[in-house]
Amino acid sequence: MIAHELSFLHDYYYSSLPTSYSSSWLPILSISISLLTMGLSLLYLLLITVVILLYAFMGWPHHGQMQCFLNCHPSFQNEHEDFFYSSSNQIQYGNIFFDLAPVGLLAALVVLSEVREIACYIFSNWTKVFLICSYVRHASSWQKSHWKKKMLSLVLRRKCKLLNHWVDKMNQCSVLALHPSTTPVPLLGRLIPLLHRKKVPRAVKAALLKPLRSPNWKNRSNGVASLCTRLQLQADNNPLSTSNGVKGVADTMLVAHIATSILEVRTSEPLRQADSANEIAATHLSRYCAYLVAYVPDLLPDNNEWCKSLYKGIKKKAKRALAASGNTGQASLSPEALVQALSAGSEEAHDLLKNGAELRKKLVELAGNEGEEVAWELLAEFWSEMILYAAPSDNVAAHAEAIARGGELITLLWALLTHLGFISRPEAAMPNTPGDV
Incomplete structure (x- = not known):
């Protein structure tokens, strides 16, 4: 019980949870933003994966990080004809995967961060207090709703180790x-x-x-x-x-x-008793x-x-x-x-x-x-x-x-x-x- 109380003190100083639960719609808004961010990051990861597979297995030409074009246009002219010809060479440096990999890693870290943020909201003590207060205020409607009681039981029984401020x-x-x-x-x-x-x-x-x-x-x-x-x-x-x-x-x-x-x-003893x-x-x-x-x-x-x-x-x-x-x-x-x-x-x-x-x-x-x-x-x-x-x-x-x-x-x-x-x-x-x- 004391550890839970200190977790509230920790959130008061170092977390936005107390501010978020000052209004019922703020947690929903925060979770919605996290889900939207996760969706965009996962979509980007999917696109990167598709591009890598196309380059690796479909025979698409590899593009470098930098490309250099050399164009030559020599020409000469005599009294009978004019001769013109041109040639160009393309040189590539680096690999496009060196651009895709860091951005993909950053997107994966964003997804993990948002998952942690959602877990902090759902399994925090603030959510449990909010649900208990809602249950007390609307006991009749909560008791009639099977899914509400199941949700309350699930949240109250689950503990998130990420939120364990006291490690014992x-x-x-x-x-x-x-x-x-x-x-x-x-x-x-x-x-x-x-x-x-x-x-x-x-x-x-x-x-x-x-x-x-x-x-x-x-x-x-x-x-x-x-x-x-x-x-x-x-x-x-x-x-x-x-x-x-x-x-x-x-x-x-x-x-x-x-x-x-x-x-x-x-002093060293052949048989030492346990402490x-x-x-x-x-x-x-x-x-x-x-x-x-x-x-x-x-x-x-x-x-x-x-x-x-x-x-x-x-x-x-x-x-x-x-x-x-x-x-x-x-x-x-x-x-x-x-x-x-x-x-x-x-x-x-x-x-x-x-x-x-x-x-x-x-x-x-x-x-x-x-x-x-x-x-x-x-x-x-x-x-x-x-x-x-x-x-x-x-x-x-x-x-x-x-x-x-x-x-x-x-x-x-x-x-x-x-x-x-x-x-x-x-x-x-x-x-x-x-x-x-």
Whole structure:
């Protein structure tokens, strides 16, 4: 339902459908123009096909794109007779098919474009709303007409993938490369950043809905307080406190992202169990929040340019720290060696990298005492509360641009929370001060 609502928002900003349905005859006029354009284009394609067949199979002479005629008229005269003769040569350059083929291709593209336009009108949500309203206003006549009921059923049941503005995918990126590669494609990706888009797992959806169903979520915590309480973090050893340089949403996300990424690295085991639902939710939301900080910070409460520069700085320092340890990637390090490399006291290390490594140590201690699944459950709850905290926004234009790109998970959450009455972030809950723990 939220996805359908966002499709209306997309059409409001980027489509002529709302204007077209302001009057009942405008869609009919638009479809008629599209059908006329398709008919003319198909007629032209038919004529081109006939001409090509005549040239190919009927022995018609081929005509070039350019023709050159050379005419010679030499003459001479004597005292008895006059002699005159003439000759002409015709030279052709190119082939007429080089003219017909591009125009035929253009006509075919016009036909496809008009087919898409007609599909947008017939199977759009605007058409469905229009038909439902007509059915309600004229229920008696619609119920008596068999073809009207059949048409309504056909349109309501059909979905056009071309109109699917929400693709149910989430972008993923990471400060620490989990599986670096030397193949040409990943090497090209280092020059041109390529994002990984993954289908939103069921575990992520379940984790996001869990806090909304809790009666205590009305306080809308960002997840930091509960995380610090479970890990028994005090003022002097809290890697998420403002005294350790964590001052905003982006800082908190990156510190927790680094801790989650390191915890995800495991020593090689002969029999490795499948990832649990909590681990899937935590890792996917962690990488998605890193993507938000790096590429779409306008959907977050912090400053755009500051978020981008923060992410680039941490990523650069992480590469230097790993290179200083003699390793080029995270996959070649054990978790302990990775923590040591990132938490080194050299100037190559970034404060947030150290905080992330320290937070991972606390999570490992919790996993050792209560089990690894408990640690992943805690992280899944934290990431769910964090992204739900960051989702409310008054930047409608940024969310509209996100919808035009195919939609963002945080945009769906923004729309959902707006319906629940949460239209702004509780600013008082954000500071990660020791008193919040």
